[in-house]
Amino acid sequence: MIAFNQVEKYYGDVLALRIPRLSLEAGIYWVQGANGAGKTTCLKMMAGLLPFKGQVLLSGSIDSRKQPVAYRKKVNYAVAEPLYPEFLTGRELIALYQRTKGPGIIDAKELAQVLHAESYLHTPVGTYSSGMLKKLSLLLAFLGNPSLILLDEPLITLDAATVQAMYSLINRVHAQGVSFMITTHQALEEDGVPLTGTLQVAGKTMVRL
Numbered sequence: 001m002i003a004f005n006q007v008e009k010y011y012g013d014v015l016a017l018r019i020p021r022l023s024l025e026a027g028i029y030w031v032q033g034a035n036g037a038g039k040t041t042c043l044k045m046m047a048g049l050l051p052f053k054g055q056v057l058l059s060g061s062i063d064s065r066k067q068p069v070a071y072r073k074k075v076n077y078a079v080a081e082p083l084y085p086e087f088l089t090g091r092e093l094i095a096l097y098q099r100t101k102g103p104g105i106i107d108a109k110e111l112a113q114v115l116h117a118e119s120y121l122h123t124p125v126g127t128y129s130s131g132m133l134k135k136l137s138l139l140l141a142f143l144g145n146p147s148l149i150l151l152d153e154p155l156i157t158l159d160a161a162t163v164q165a166m167y168s169l170i171n172r173v174h175a176q177g178v179s180f181m182i183t184t185h186q187a188l189e190e191d192g193v194p195l196t197g198t199l200q201v202a203g204k205t206m207v208r209l
């Protein structure tokens with residue numbers, strides 16, 4: 001599904017993360033690591049949002065640096081703490097993402113229903129609570145036809161019912177062939193998310209456990 005080859009991320013002169021050589025088959029991966037270990041750095045690199053040295057290859061042929069548009073169409077990303085222009089409504093953001101990502105595996109209206117977000121998407125983002133904002137960011141991460149969805153702390157600020165809805169959604173989309181990399185402090189497997197593997201970020205290096 002995704003392969004890393006001699007990946008290194010520096011902030012200035014300081015090495016933040018190294019992934020020497022790692023090849024992951026399709027599945028659901030839990031990315032673990034202490035605060036400041038490099039989990040967000042890893043997801044941002046994989047989302048094509050940070051420059052780095054080395055190679056990230058999706059589906060054996062799509063190089064994140066050489067084919068950035070094709071790559072970003074197939075990799076979706078939900079940040080830990082979403083921020084959007086306050087004057088835009090949720091619906092406007094959904095329309096924008098739909099235009100860039102193309103036809104979806106799940107309809108946006110259904111996603112809004114599943115994530116209990118439909119009642120407020122017509123209002124500007126600036127009026128949302130942190131949980132409402134989080135639900136919108138997760139909805140956006142499921143739009144289009146991705147091969148891989150990166151979720152950075154997807155469960156923070158969600159109410160209990162929406163956490164269960166997220167678990168169901170992950171399972172449902174995974175059954176359609178989509179892979180996930182998820183950072184969270186929840187025990188995913190105990191909560192019904194079948195893990196393919198665990199990735200550990202420690203000592204500025206990411207390895208598969």
Ligand SMILES: Nc1ncnc2c1ncn2[C@@H]1O[C@H](COP(=O)(O)OP(=O)(O)OP(=O)(O)O)[C@@H](O)[C@H]1O
Pocket residue numbers: 011016033034035036037038039040041042
């Ligand atoms: N823009 C930046 N400039 C310089 N250093 C940065 C920058 N962003 C992150 N870092 C550093 O890179 C390291 C990894 O940070 P990162 O945010 O990836 O950690 P994390 O594992 O996601 O942490 P947390 O669990 O606290 O969210 C930290 O030492 C951090 O200080």
